[in-house]
Amino acid sequence: MKTIILAIGNSLRRDDGAAHRVLELLESQSGVFTRSLLQLAPEQSEEIAPARIVVFVDADIEPGPPRIERLPRGDPPPRSPLAHSLRPAEVVALARSLFHFTGQAYVCRVPGADFSEGEGLSGTASRNAIRAAELLRDLLYTPESR
């Protein structure tokens, strides 16, 4: 019965690394495993397979409040044919069909404002990371009721 949180993004692209900040803000808790990644690859489908809950935390270029969405079941929509990284829905779909993943999958979006080269988050991303961490606490550290 475990929870896996995967943070995705490149911290050399400022707010693209917002997800990593969210992980730092979360207290470690037994049964919750976290991992920071530059991008998602097929092998993550095997990693998440044993989890009951998996959350993908990622920066979002769309403005707005941070939010957590449940990933719908079913096949993910078609995608760019040249990409080398996978999207959360694709990792989950692979995990379901190849590695018997039966848990719940969520995406936590952390909107950013500045994706230029460099380090450090913008104020927007930083605030959103704090809020996102709170949302994740509500989701993960209270009994599943939603």
Added chain:
Amino acid sequence: MSVRTLEIDGKAVTGVAGQSIFSVAWDNGIHIPRLCHVGGVSDVGACRLCMVEVEGQRKLVAACMTPVEEGMVIRTNTEQLLAHRRLIVELLFAERNHICAVCVVNGACELQDLAASLGIDHVRLRYRFPTLSVDTSHERFGLDHNRCVLCSRCIRVCDEVEGAHTWDFSGRGVNSLLISDLGEAWGESESCTSCGKCVQVCPTGALFAKGKMVSEMRKDRRFLKYIVTAREKHEWVR
């Protein structure tokens, strides 16, 4: 040696006359943040990170420069002090081009540690992106002005311990720049003995051993104590 009894963060502690608040706190496991202080050379009180509150005193005092007094009541980590420290570190990050991800001391940098321990997740100030050079003219060492925080540790260790006084500052204010001799390239310096002490005491990756890559360099923080102890007590112990 007369003893002074005082209170730091609610803890009763003792120090000897002449000892700094910083040092007494450190002896008692209270680690006040600092950047310009390094044990073994004189203090200058330049970074202002170790500012603490002393009850009954109107102004904050720099712990490294203030001797303990009998009955002092000191607080080292109030909200206000933490806010000040955070802003000071933010000022440093915005002042020059610190990109940890490509820095030789990434993971072993005092500035980075400070940011982490103070919970700095972003810089509210505008980055200045100054155009600064790297001096790799020295055979063994390099100086990257982009990462220099102007703490003057190198200047002091070179002057006081090695006795060469190769380093100093030129310019003033935000245009201050660490220079060797009279502004010659480090490799051309006649006074530099290539002892490397400056490199070891540098809190960031500004002074580095050449040939190191990202995250590869680790600085020897204990050598200075070794030298000073050897000098003062004639004991050669690590």
Added chain:
Amino acid sequence: MAERIIINPVTRIEGHAKISIYLDDSGRVDSAQFHVVEFRGFEKFCQGRPFHEMPGLMSRICGICPVSHILASAKAGDHLLGVQVPPAAEKQRRLVNYAQLLQSHALSFFHLSAPDLLLGFDSPVEKRNVFGLAEKHPETARRGIRLRQFGQRIVELLGGKKIHPAWATPGGVLSAVSTDTRDEILACVPEAIDTLQKALSTMKSIMDTFHDEIEHIGNFPSLFLGTVSREGELEYYNGLIRIVDGEGNIVADGLDPLRYHTFLGEASEEWSFMKFPYYKPLGYPGGMYRVGPLARLNVARWAGTSLADRELREFKQRIRESVCQSFHYHMARLIEMLHAVERIEEIASDAELLDTHVCARAGQNRNEGIGSCEAPRGTLFHHYTVDDHGLIQKANLLIATAQNNLAINKAVEQTARRFVAGNTMTEGMLNRVEAAIRCYDPCLSCSTHAIGQMPLVVELKSSTGDVLSRIERG
């Protein structure tokens, strides 16, 4: 009235590119362009930095093949120092380079291309992807993932971090390999070989069904450039450049990669920020050449390992008269992976790998350093000019995807000619255009250093710029 189709793919950290297909007045394809529309920033970023930092910096260029950039960069550093790296260091570098090849090719083959190949180009788009593959061929999909993991694991074991291994440095590498690491690597070899042999046999069994695609997707004469050993074997780390023509004849041989600028030119086009490298003696654009898996198999006489040699012989017989077909990049990747696993086993079994002398010591002895190696997508060159104190004055990176740039353009154009008709776009047509590009598995992150998440946009435009139809994908 001429029309234009634009394909606009951007993903997480990979570059931003679009494809324009110009239609003439009669609605037939006139020409095609593969644009890269982001500005290069990385070469500028390096200026003024000490060259010792370059491998670390370069590993940040690309999340896909950081190892290749680290190696080329470290080798350019070796050159600046004027040293030979210790044997153990060279073995480590080779080992990781093979591992990198393995993980990159595994992703390309099993996750990007296999759905087309195993499910068919005309199967419904919502099923013709890695999930459809997982549904229909779960064992293949699982094995593909495990194969990739094997490569990643080696990079992680030696490089420390999966994403940005900064273990190689001018003069060698940072640390020695332990016996535990070696044993772990060796234990994974049999399954990897089995996976690859199964995939090869499947691939061979279905090859004939792609007659149309083989014939019309990127099938045109061009030069092929790759690195070979002195004996003419497949070589990825340290060899000489050989160039063959579309019929397999050697055009140039024994070229020193350190002198790449004497035989390779770099043209530019205003519609793309990506360079257009060409073989100088034949001029631009006549000197178009291809690099990567197919090019390497075309220039090499032997693989140099037993299982791969058997496959290579069979492959060469099969493609005897069709060396130019881009479609065979897929098969070439499988053969290269098999070869890589054999080499990994070979190196890991060599006691010298464990030697603890892993870095040569020297000061800077030159002002210009060039490093090259074979990256998964083709030959990679790093060329640094430094001042007397080792600070980078100029960095020139010649990247595989850029070297295939002309060929990708050509392939897109040719594919479009065959499959595009009328001024609306069909799925099948779009699939083939994409497939033409996918043969080269282009990775734009190091070509362009851009970021963003933009949908794949396909636009059909008239000569006056009117958009006739538009398709967007994720």
Added chain:
Amino acid sequence: MTFEDLLEQQAKEIARQQGLRERIYCCTAAGCVSSGADAIKKAIDEEIKARGVGAEVECCGTGCMGLCSKGPLVRTQSDGTIYAAVTPEDAGALVAGQGANLLADRKLDPQADFFIKQEKIVLANSGTVDPERLSDYIAAGGYQALARAVMELTPQQVIEEVKRSGLRGRGGAGYSTGLKWELVAKQPVDTKYVVCNADEGDPGAFMDRSILEGDPHRVLEGMAIAGYAVGAQQGYIYVRGEYGLAIQRLQAAIKQAERERLLGSRIFEDNFQFRIDLRIGAGAFVCGEETALIASIEGKRGQPRQRPPYPPESGLWGKPTLLNNVETFGNIAPIVAKGGDWFATIGTPTSKGTKVFALAGKIENTGLIEVPMGTSLRTIVFEIGGGIPEGRAFKAAQTGGPSGGCIPPQFLDIPVDYESLHKIGSIMGSGGLIVMDDTSCMVDVARFFMDFCMDESCGKCIPCRAGTVQMHDILQRITKGEANENDVALLEQLAKLLRETSLCGLGQTAPNPVMSTLNYFSGEYEAHIRDHRCPAGHCVLPAAASSNREVQA
């Protein structure tokens, strides 16, 4: 020289001057020199020569007469009239004693507020003695205070006198001068120093310069008395290199005083000895800070150091050092001569004596004035200063330079003293007083002073070095209409940081102009930020609408 010699010289010089038909004082301070005073002095001298009246008419250059905006100024001794805007062509009339008739239109009314509302102690000799002649100073009673101190008083008595006077440091901080002297005197160390801070650096301030140029011996005498009182034998004057004339006159004055044994060894035949040397500053504002100034005299980089220890305990070369500014030393001789009690009758209960101000900005009578402490700002600006030109409205008065604040109209009636100014967010400072009218943008004023502090920060401590840069950046963006409310919040946080954590006074007080304008003129900040409008019409801002740029995806 003995005391008797001194009195004899005084009598002789007074008699000589009284024997003249006319003594023409030509202001040769920097302000009048810049409007052509040198040519006038030369024309008068030539006129005297041409008419052959050298025995009965004398012309001498003097220090500042105060009303710089009306210069060049010339005063005739015979009737005490001051003439404004004098030209070389007027030389004939002046030498002939026809000034009252021929230059009647340029005669300044001696009953004007500018003159009668002032009270001159420090500037008493300025404009009435020739600063290049020791005998002029002696004729005015010079060096008699030193003689009294050395011959009649013990050092402790001198200190008591100074303490009783209630004199406070005129450099800006207002620390009790007597207590400071006592602190130095108490140190059980043989070698001590007296240092005069003449590194006047505030923009628009020229009080110290005028004193040094107009009455250099006054400063030397004050320092010598201090040396006697605290037990020092060596003094230094740290004067900024830009003050060429002051340096020249000080050098001449030191030489004259040494020749007459008023400085050097065995002063007034006593065992007291005291030397004074000049040290020329290289133009760093921070060297006005005492520890930086000391470092600079020692030949080091002019950077402040942590206090304590304060200079009275450990100053120059680690020795007890008395450091006062020019105007403070300028008050000493009168105090010792007339007694501390006399001095204490002038001014307010907590701020005794007078204060010299340099009036500048949008004010009719720009120039140098000296008023009793406690004079209201209104009196200074509207009576002595003659009000705002062109009938414009008074908007603010800036005191204390880059360390001070802007005082809005509602405080025009407060008495100008240390406590009152501090209470309303400004400081006395060294005496710069810049008046602003309704065309001055207060945000831009704050930006101007922050620009100054940023340039002058020494760079040693982070809050000042990097903080001034960031504060300046925010202020600049406000004036350009590129800032938002968050920036103002950040500005306030930075101000607090600098005030509470900077190493020296430069950084600690650098936020003052910002804070006082934010306090009293917050509407101007809001107008810039919210409406992209500069109420004073000074800043050029883009229209509010154009800032809503489309963000490209």
